[in-house]
Amino acid sequence: MLSDLTVKGFSERTASGDPLPGGGSVSALAAALGAALAEMVANLTVGREKYAQHEAAMQALREEAAQLRSAMLACIDRDAEAYQQVLSAFRLPKDDDAQKTRRREAVQEGFKQAARVPLSVAADALRILELALEAVSRGNTNAQSDGVVAALMARSAVLGALSNVKINLEAIKDPAFVDDFTTRARQIRQKLEATEPQLQSLLPF
Numbered sequence: 609m610l611s612d613l614t615v616k617g618f619s620e621r622t623a624s625g626d627p628l629p630g631g632g633s634v635s636a637l638a639a640a641l642g643a644a645l646a647e648m649v650a651n652l653t654v655g656r657e658k659y660a661q662h663e664a665a666m667q668a669l670r671e672e673a674a675q676l677r678s679a680m681l682a683c684i685d686r687d688a689e690a691y692q693q694v695l696s697a698f699r700l701p702k703d704d705d706a707q708k709t710r711r712r713e714a715v716q717e718g719f720k721q722a723a724r725v726p727l728s729v730a731a732d733a734l735r736i737l738e739l740a741l742e743a744v745s746r747g748n749t750n751a752q753s754d755g756v757v758a759a760l761m762a763r764s765a766v767l768g769a770l771s772n773v774k775i776n777l778e779a780i781k782d783p784a785f786v787d788d789f790t791t792r793a794r795q796i797r798q799k800l801e802a803t804e805p806q807l808q809s810l811l812p813f
Contacts, residue, residue: 611684632687632726635768638761639733640680642740645758647673649743649751662746669739676736680729680765687725687772694718716780723776723789730769730796737762741806756810763807766800 610629613621618637622629629637650670653659659666697714701707740758747755773793777786 609685610688611681628688628691629684630687630691631768632691632722632729632772633684635726635733635765635772636680636683636687636729638768639729639736639765640677640684642733642758642761642765643673643677643680643736645754645761646736646740646743647677649740649747649755649758652751653743653747656748659746659748665742665746669742673736673739676732676739679732680736683725683729683732687722687729690718690722690725693721716782719776719779720782720785723773723780726769726772726776727789727792727796730766730773730793733762733765733769734796734799737766737800737803737807741803741810744810752810756807759803759807759810763800763803766796770797 610618610621610633618629622634647670650666650673653666654663654670694715695718697711697718700711700714702711737759740755740762743758744752744755770793773789777789780786
C-alpha cells in the first residue's frame with residue numbers, strides 16, 4: 609500500500625515514471641499531514657493550566673483531527689485504486705457492440721469513482737484547515753507556526769483535490785453527475801476562500 613511506504617519511498621515512487629501515486633494521492637497525504645500537525649498543536653495544549661479554558665475544545669479538536677488523519681491516509685490508496693479502475697476499464701475488450709457498451713460503462717464508472725475520492729478529500733481537507741485555524745487561535749502559542757503549516761498543507765490539499773475532481777469531470781458524460789459534483793466542488797472552493805483572510809493574517813512578513 610502506498611500509505612505504508614517510507615517518506616523517502618513515497619517521494620521516489622511519486623518521482624518515477626509510474627503515474628501512481630499522482631496528484632490525488634499527494635493531496636490526500638498533504639491533508640493527512642495537516643491533520644497530524646493540528647493534532648500535535650492540540651496535544652501540546654491539552655493539560656496545560658495556561659490553556660485550561662480551551663481544554664474541552666482542544667480535546668475535541670485532537671479527536672476529530674485524528675479521525676481525519678486516518679481517513680486521509682486511507683484516501684492515498686483509494687485515489688490510486690480509482691485511477692487503476694479507469695485503466696482497467698480501458699483495457700476491456702471492444703470486439704463487438706456488447707463489449708463496447710460494457711467497456712464504455714466501466715470507463716464512465718471509473719471516472720466517476722476517480723471524481724468521488726478527491727471530492728471527499730477536498731471536503732475533509734477543508735475541515736482540517738478549519739481545525740488548524742482553531743488550533744492556532746486557541747492552542748499553545750509556542751506551536752503557532754505548526755498550526756499555520758497545518759492550515760497551509762490543508763489548503764493545498766483542498767485545491768489539489770479539486771483540481772483532480774475537475775479533470776475527471778471533463779471525461780464524464782452524465783450531465784446530472786457533472787452538475788452535482790461541480791456544484792459541490794464550487795461550494796467547497798467558496799468556503800475555502802472564506803478562510804483566506806484569516807490564514808493570510810497569520811503568514812509571516
